[in-house]
Amino acid sequence: MGEEVSENDLTDCEPLYMFTEKIQLLKEMAFDLISQERKKDFKKI
Numbered sequence: 001m002g003e004e005v006s007e008n009d010l011t012d013c014e015p016l017y018m019f020t021e022k023i024q025l026l027k028e029m030a031f032d033l034i035s036q037e038r039k040k041d042f043k044k045i
Contacts, residue, residue: 014020
């Protein structure tokens with residue numbers, strides 16, 4: 001039932017997968033998209 005955990009399983013994968021950078025990129029993309037949509041809505045008025 002129990003699996004052994006090796007020291008390699010506990011390494012920090014953050015630098016390898018760049019999670020922080022990807023999250024920041026998604027935030028910037030969402031901000032840009034929302035800004036563009038708001039500008040479109042404002043021009044309609």
